[in-house]
Every structure is written in structure tokens, then in C-alpha cells.
Amino acid sequence: MKALRKTKPGEGAEIVDIPIPEIGEHDLLIRVRAAAMCKSDMEVFEWTPLVASTNYSLPFTLGHEFSGEVEAVGKLVKNFKPGDRVAGETHIPCGYCHECRTDNQHICTNNMGVLGRNVDGCFAEYIRLPEVSAIKLQDDADFKQMALMEPMGTALHALQKAEPSGKIVAILGVGTIGLMACELAKALGAVKVISMDVNENRLAYSLKVGADIALNGMKDDLVKTAKELTNGVGVDCVIDFTGNTKVINQAIDALATAGTLVHVGMVGAELAISSYMYRVVYREIKITGIYGRHMYKTWELLMRLVNSGKVDPSAYIGMEVPMEDYQKALDEFNNINGRAIVIP
16 A cells, blocks of 8 residues: 655655555554644654654654544454444553543553554555544545544644633634634634734634634734723633743733633743742633543544534645645645645
8 A cells, every 4th residue: 555654764755655554353444535734744744853852663654634434343343344434533542541541541641652653644545543543423424524623623622621611712823723723612602712823814714713803923912902802801711722932921911810721732942931929820820731632522522513513624624635745735734724635
């Protein structure tokens, strides 16, 4: 089969022929019908210093956002059969650690693998996936849209932490997942959504998918806007996708007393919060992080929202390319609103 592989350190990747994966007794063999390209995939192509210092197991097949059709199942698989349409959870939990036994499989201590990192990913004609990480879709599910469930689930997990119903929510950083968060916030009952970024094109798009107010972080004042909208109180919750220390400090000041800050973006350096006691502790600000999608509460809620028409994944298909033209997806990554869909 054809697969897009990272075979050596340094910039680049290549399409190579490799055997179709053999499956174990708990595995599914899935024919990949659509895969989405993520920023982390770009970082692997570029082999950034962060990637080079992380436990990527060369060689490996890239990609972790996908949907497909079950081709075969292991003899102990109980809930899937050939022909089922599925999406995949990126993380493979062990099932027996403290986190797994307390309903937090997504942050499994033992972490048996991460697709496109130390387990072969989805930029291939076929992928092997343990049953525990497979998500069953409707029989008529659209493969291209369902390839976006993984990143959309990340946005939803952040909002589950923020509990946006009846609240004013600020979304900082509107790349694809931030854009998704704007729509999902409204679907979950937010009364007003503020988006902030430095990319005018994405800010304009955020207004189409759910934001009520769009701020340019280079010239607009988040704290001032938050106070003006709320008679000096501040917004109820902020979801940060930037990982930028300056932006995060602004977010704290934009929050109402007892507000919630949810971190999604990776902080590249140590996070310094000045006057922490006065700005955070005495105001009872809640700061929390999220990692991926909660298994399986996030997935279950997301599928209900999508299947009921409350949210529209098609809004985040920025372009479509066959796998052999993957370079086009890389070249246009920062110029499209949404993900590039790669067809193996």
C-alpha cells in the first residue's frame, strides 16, 4: 500500500510502498477514506526542534485525523464489523492504569501509542487501530467531514471544561480548532462569543461560524472590550489556543471574578503570571488545561451535535488533495480556513 512516511530526521517526507498492516486480535484494519492535515503534521514535516526532541519513532507513517471503513477485525473485537464507518481517537490507552480506571483514558499514564508519532498514522491506504480507539459512525457518514471529528473534539473538550451555556466566551486564536470552538460555543448555549487573532482572514471567517465580535490582537484591546461588554465585570470564560504568555496574561485580566481560563495552546516557554495572588487566587480564577478529547464523553456529545445538525463540519474543509499532492496541502496550510483533506 502507499503511505506518506517520515523515514529520517530533517525536513521532508516521502510516499513509499509498505505492506498492509497485520492486525492483532483486538485490532481493526481500516481502509482510510479521508485524512486531515494538522499543524503538528507540518511540524513533523519541518522537523522542528520540539519534534526532534520528542519521542517520535522513525520511520513512521504521518497523520492522526481520519475516517474510514472497517476492512477486517481481530477475533476478539466485539463492537465492529467489516463495512462499518469509523473515525479514530489519536491516543491508545492501556485500560488498567489509575487514569483509565477513573474515566480519564485520554490521559492514560502508560499511553500505548499516539497515531502519527510512535504508532503508524493515517496518511496511508490502510491503518491498524485498536478497537478501544475506534469511534463508530453512522452508516451514511460523510468521510471528509468525519475526518474532522478529532480536531473538533479537541475544541469541544475545551468547551466542556468552560461550561459555556448562558455565558460570554472569548476564543483566543482562531486557527481551525479555534474556529470550531466559536461554532461549538454557540451550539452549547454561549450568549456571546468573542474571537481574537492576528489573521484578518480567519477573524472574518470566525464571524461566519459563530463569533459575534472579532478582535485583532495587534490593535484591539481584549481587556477593554471584555469590560465594555459586561459593564466592567469581565467575560465568564476564555479558551486560549495561542500558548502565548502575553495573551494569557491579558486573558486573566479580561475574566470576571471566578471566571475560567482553559489552556489548549502549547506554551512554548515558561508561563509567567505577575501578581498571581491578586489576579488569580484572590479572584478565584479557575485555570485548567485539556489534552485531546475525553474518552468517550467528548466523542459521544460531538456525534450528537453533528448528527442533529447543531454544528457543520463541512465549514472546516479548506481544500482537498490526493495524497500524492500532499505538498499542496503544506503550501496552502496557512492560507485556508480549516483543514486540508488528504485522500489516500
